[in-house]
Amino acid sequence: MPVAFFERFTDLTWVEVLVNILDILLVWYVLYKLITIIKGTKAVQLLKGVFVVVIAWFVTKQLGLTTMYWIMEQVLTWGFLAVIIIFQPELRRALEQIGRGKLFARSSMAEEEERDRLVEAVTKSVGYMAKRRIGALMSIERETGLSEYVETGIPMNSNLTSELLINIFIPNTPLHDGAVIIQQDRIAAAACYLPLSESPFISKELGTRHRAALGLSEVTDAITIVVSEETGAISLTRNGDLHRNLPPEEFETLLRKMWFGPVPEPQAASKRKRGGKKNG
Template sequence: MSLSDFTIMDYLSNIVDILLVWFVIYKLIMVIRGTKAVQLLKGIFVIIIVRSLSEFLGFHTLSWMMEQALTWGFLAIIIIFQPELRRALEQLGRGRFFSRANMQEDNEQARVIEAIVKATSYMAKRRIGALISIELGTGMSDYIETGIPLNSVITSELLINIFIPNTPLHDGAVILQKNRVAAAACYLPLSESPFISKELGTRHRAAMGISEVTDSLTVVVSEETGAISLTKNGELHRDVKLDEFKELLELELIHSNKQASSSKWNWRVKKHG
């Protein structure tokens, strides 16, 4: 069959077919992300690569061993991951298979929010100064490089410990990137706006500065008053109550309704302090 025999519908059908296959693969990856099946997939890829190289180099015995590992490995996968496969089939039957990835992401974001709220509440009550910037759409790699790299899981205990006075990492900002503590003791650009209240210190100016050049969400805890402030898009929210603080984090990090998020931000904005 020559290329001239293909119609436009045939091309479109092939394109849609390929896109659907990639979509299913993507969703499968999202489903197993964060589970022990990820390590298994890495092992399978290693075996496939070794088998291909052994065939190319003429290592027949090694190639035969890798082929046997792949042949019997799928049976072992079915036995080892029987609970996970059963759960996936149950979710498929309930129509929740493709929504699981979003559920996992929302659950992780909710865990991160709880850690931030708990740490912020602890530091606010004890008037421990803090500056936490959360990367959203605009990359913050340039600012991460100015600090001490951590690449750690976000926990309230870690955030609190970083900002304890007179510790090596307390002076500067913590930057959260992709649900990880990317770095601490980072330098953020100070806002040069003349409209910022004179009573606000360096942390607030840094929070305003980073919000003017990125779309990040930045949390400030005042060491003088213990007040919680938030900055985003060059706007400052001062003296945010803990329940409002959690709600704003959820709107920005979990909910995809940007209009609702924006309206929440606009109703109590105190621009420039």
Template sequence: MPFLENISNLTPLELIINIADILLVWFVLYKLITIIKGTKAVQLLKGIFVIIIAQLITQALNLQTLGWIMQEVLNWGFLAIIIIFQPELRRALEQLGRGKLFSSSTLNEESERNRLIEAMTKSVSYMAKRRIGALVSIERETGLSEYIETGIPLNSDITSELMINLFIPNTPLHDGAVIVQKNRIAAAACYLPLSESPFISKELGTRHRAALGISEVTDAITIVVSEETGAISLTANGDLHRNLSLEDFEVKLRRIWFGEQQQNQTSSWWNWRGNKNG
């Protein structure tokens, strides 16, 4: 076979260089995939693959008109990719300039999840009892960068104290949404799109409409604390879960955010709270 013959003709040094070249290419591709993961670029890439598959089908079936359209789309695709992926490309260049493109970090995922859930539950409990209005949106697969840019950047660790302080009335950052990205508070005072659904109850205010609006265009989880009643609500995938108890809120947040089933378990925060009250 020509492939095997070409390999056999290589010197040991050339073989090592070629293997290193292939491994470096795969490593760069892997890092690029990790950069676009969690952004809208993932969905756009799926669309590109659909166009490529449609092009192959049109060629196989000799569909000339559709084939011409697909070919024109592919011809202009490179320019379209630069325009569509502009935020992701800019972020990649920024990370490269800061030397973070090839950095990596490890953490105890289970303990980190428990810490995040505990911080969210404690802050929501505090604000619900005192009727402090709150709106928190948590990024999942679909990126929220365009909404983060509308607010004040923070890039802070998630703590219950900070979450509560951000929503204290008459403070500079209390109006708008807090957005969580990659387990950190990315920004506060962000603007979210309002839902235009005609089926929303008229008794729901701007916070609930914004929570539904972001859930209709992304897969984000959004937490709402009503300023009027102190009721706790949660939206995800276009669904609104209203008037949740703290226990139900924690269960749903764990299940939707991390895919954990916690119906028959209690968190460390609930154990701490029970011991304190006892």
């Protein structure tokens, strides 16, 4: 069997080999794109269920469990129609994107849309709190893990939204003291303790929130946002650098640059026409 299998491939011409490789790569690429389409939807859980049924079918066949094998076979035979019915919204969305020619561009588009959503959520919450002088402290994890600081707070593991961020820092609520830590696109924990900077060069007018933000930036590459309770001023720290008294538009631009890197010129221009100039 192995010899015959090997001889089958040795008889192929180099053109046929390239065609087979291309065929395999295309199948993997299509599967990858289908996974990106259903990612974050209920279809993921349903696919796990289908996977379990397939494994059960194989195991019952190997063990000779006749009745169970017959049941699994019926499930797989008629399951195709059930999958079409259950996955109807996802299939319709995929077909619509194929019709618009956006199936293969969806991954980068979805990633960019998610980045915009995250920056907008943080910017909106910070702007709201700055106007009302609600003190806030938020740290965004990057390459260096912040798990040890997450453990000092109250676990949340919630979707990152501006409404939730604002609600956390409302004065006299259980979670308003301490820092919120953001990991990827989720609020990992609130009321976390951050290390205070012991630098003698910090201005005396800066309070505990700013010292905590600088302290974390000295030991990690995290981005930390501070809203002053006394003045409503917005500050950003990263790698030991403190950017103070940032206007909302400049804060958004700097946050995006720190979080996701420089924005391409055409996109930056299209997103910030209202300002009249591009903030670096």
